[in-house]
Amino acid sequence: MERFKHIRGVIPLAVLVVLWEVVTRFNLIPGRFFLPPFTFVLQEFFHMTISGLLLNHLLRSLIRVLVGFLAGSALGIIVGIMMGCSKMMDELLNPIISFLYPIPAIGWLPLLMLWIGIGEALPITIIFICSFFPVAYTTATGIKSVDKKLIKAAETLGASPRTVLTTVILPLALPTIFTGLRLEAGMAWRVIIAAEMIAIPTGIGALFMQAESLIRIDIIIVCLVVLAIMSLSFEKVFRYLESKLCRWAGAS
Amino acid sequence: MGGGILTKVELRNISNKYILRDVNLTIDDGQLLVLLGPTGSGKTTLLNVIAGIIDYEGNVLFDGKSVDDKPASKRGVGYVFQDLALFPHLDVASNIAYGMKVQKKPLSEIEKRVDELLKLMKIEHLKNRYPRDLSGGERQRVALARALAISPHILLLDEPLNNLDPLTRRYLRAEIRQMQKQLKVTTIFVTHDVDEAEEIGDKVAVLINGRLRQVGTPGEVFSSPVDDEVADLIGLQNVLICSSSRYIGGGLYEVDCKGTSIVVACEGSTISRIAIPAKEIYLYVDKPVSSKVNVYKGRILEVLSPSSSVVKIRVKVGENILLVELPKDLFDSLGLAVGEEAFVELKLKSIRVYP
Numbered sequence: 001m002e003r004f005k006h007i008r009g010v011i012p013l014a015v016l017v018v019l020w021e022v023v024t025r026f027n028l029i030p031g032r033f034f035l036p037p038f039t040f041v042l043q044e045f046f047h048m049t050i051s052g053l054l055l056n057h058l059l060r061s062l063i064r065v066l067v068g069f070l071a072g073s074a075l076g077i078i079v080g081i082m083m084g085c086s087k088m089m090d091e092l093l094n095p096i097i098s099f100l101y102p103i104p105a106i107g108w109l110p111l112l113m114l115w116i117g118i119g120e121a122l123p124i125t126i127i128f129i130c131s132f133f134p135v136a137y138t139t140a141t142g143i144k145s146v147d148k149k150l151i152k153a154a155e156t157l158g159a160s161p162r163t164v165l166t167t168v169i170l171p172l173a174l175p176t177i178f179t180g181l182r183l184e185a186g187m188a189w190r191v192i193i194a195a196e197m198i199a200i201p202t203g204i205g206a207l208f209m210q211a212e213s214l215i216r217i218d219i220i221i222v223c224l225v226v227l228a229i230m231s232l233s234f235e236k237v238f239r240y241l242e243s244k245l246c247r248w249a250g251a252s
Numbered sequence: 253m254g255g256g257i258l259t260k261v262e263l264r265n266i267s268n269k270y271i272l273r274d275v276n277l278t279i280d281d282g283q284l285l286v287l288l289g290p291t292g293s294g295k296t297t298l299l300n301v302i303a304g305i306i307d308y309e310g311n312v313l314f315d316g317k318s319v320d321d322k323p324a325s326k327r328g329v330g331y332v333f334q335d336l337a338l339f340p341h342l343d344v345a346s347n348i349a350y351g352m353k354v355q356k357k358p359l360s361e362i363e364k365r366v367d368e369l370l371k372l373m374k375i376e377h378l379k380n381r382y383p384r385d386l387s388g389g390e391r392q393r394v395a396l397a398r399a400l401a402i403s404p405h406i407l408l409l410d411e412p413l414n415n416l417d418p419l420t421r422r423y424l425r426a427e428i429r430q431m432q433k434q435l436k437v438t439t440i441f442v443t444h445d446v447d448e449a450e451e452i453g454d455k456v457a458v459l460i461n462g463r464l465r466q467v468g469t470p471g472e473v474f475s476s477p478v479d480d481e482v483a484d485l486i487g488l489q490n491v492l493i494c495s496s497s498r499y500i501g502g503g504l505y506e507v508d509c510k511g512t513s514i515v516v517a518c519e520g521s522t523i524s525r526i527a528i529p530a531k532e533i534y535l536y537v538d539k540p541v542s543s544k545v546n547v548y549k550g551r552i553l554e555v556l557s558p559s560s561s562v563v564k565i566r567v568k569v570g571e572n573i574l575l576v577e578l579p580k581d582l583f584d585s586l587g588l589a590v591g592e593e594a595f596v597e598l599k600l601k602s603i604r605v606y607p
Contacts (some may be wrong), residue, residue, distance in 0.1 A: 017511055146339070149333055150339060151335070154339075154350070156325070156329050158325050158355045158400055158402060159350075160354075167354065248342070249340075
């Protein structure tokens with residue numbers, strides 16, 4: 001059994017797929033639900049992949065997420081460090097961030113559509129906003145929660161304030177920062193899909209909407225699965241990085 | 253191996269906002285000073301002043317030079333914090349190496365010194381472990397090694413043996429003493445444990461309510477405390493002068509104190525004085541049947557602070573007057589009043605003996 005440990009999670013999914021196939025093949029679904037069999041969806045998936053349609057849309061969404069997320073979290077981490085280390089910066093920025101943080105990222109869409117128009121900058125800005133606030137917030141929290149005794153200990157051992165920051169404060173805040181990053185990476189995918197569905201004619205979200213108007217349920221399902229895979233792999237990447245960088249914290 | 257740099261440390265008129273009042277203290281180079289005081293008396297605060305991690309008024313001098321303008325990072329103080337403050341994200345070797353690394357010492361020198369310290373502290377096998385995987389005693393050793401690694405001017409140990417089991421505690425205490433003598437590093441050892449202070453210190457300084465009450469050798473402080481509070485702190489109360497002593501076998505002596513004979517346990521052969529902590533004297537209305545030694549009939553002279561949780565009673569036993577401390581509820585249940593007679597028992601084991 002140990003040998004199959006890493007594939008054990010696949011079994012429930014396989015059961016679900018088989019059930020799906022059987023139910024649809026034998027027309028066991030009551031009412032007017034259109035659900036194509038799994039094999040049809042799989043066929044469409046190959047078709048879309050070979051034609052480059054899927055990859056084209058996926059790539060656009062991916063680039064938007066990556067650019068927006070990386071820029072947003074990079075700035076978020078920098079601002080978070082400033083807030084965590086300087087009381088003055090914290091008092092200055094905390095009220096602003098606390099006020100803007102609860103606004104759902106997609107809520108910025110109407111305003112941004114008017115300000116920057118419909119183009120590549122729009123989804124990237126949305127993702128930037130969606131990443132920046134939470135990452136700044138969790139970074140500041142992580143830094144503030146570092147035990148002051150450890151900072152004092154580092155000082156008595158000869159560390160300058162900058163060295164204390166890089167060798168003690170940041171490494172110890174890292175697990176908290178990573179938790180923020182991991183959650184926001186998943187959130188970025190949710191937000192990009194919503195933005196593309198509403199306002200942008202390209203990307204996975206836009207593909208959703210096109211499929212909906214053509215009543216192509218198989219394409220919608222392909223998009224959903226791709227979305228799940230992307231969110232999941234982003235989270236996995238961060239979990240992996242976290243386990244490598246924060247081994248001391250016992251991160252599994 | 254290169255230990256600390258011999259440093260004489262002087263504190264002049266040290267005060268701070270919260271607790272310390274005009275503390276003056278000199279610790280000679282290579283000396284181990286025990287800072288003794290009850291909880292909340294300002295012991296940790298005084299260490300923080302020397303380390304430069306809190307604000308203070310007055311002067312701190314290392315070898316005659318003021319370090320008041322130096323930040324903590326430039327003072328060269330090896331500080332073992334009460335809760336140790338080991339870096340949880342670094343393994344044992346990196347914890348020890350931290351100070352030398354941030355001071356940009358050459359890598360080969362760092363490695364050599366870390367190995368030396370691991371060996372000195374007998375923790376070579378823990379080199380690659382993280383603090384969370386260590387026992388209390390092991391953490392203690394790592395914290396000491398880390399503080400020593402920077403070859404400090406002075407080593408500050410804040411109740412370093414707290415939270416350890418009694419056996420490890422006694423063992424580590426002896427080891428710290430030995431190591432301190434070997435490295436000749438000027439050291440302040442904070443504790444509220446009197447036995448620890450007596451055993452380990454070259455010098456003892458008593459701090460109560462932020463003021464330094466007495467400084468001297470353990471012998472001086474423990475045999476002649478300057479006032480009642482110091483005496484209370486070190487458990488030196490009811491000091492009785494012995495005019496004669498007689499060995500009665502089994503490590504026991506019978507001493508005569510103004511006509512009252514008292515049995516005491518003693519390893520030496522000369523006894524000039526004994527002291528009995530007030531907490532270790534019991535009062536009975538009827539003669540206790542269980543114990544046979546050191547039970548006397550006495551008369552209650554005075555009841556002090558009868559409304560507080562600990563009642564202090566002065567009892568006359570023969571020609572001696574003893575101070576007794578009893579919990580209030582126990583005293584109330586005895587129903588004793590001034591002028592009445594009572595039986596007094598001195599617990600053999602708790603009688604301190606002075607040559």
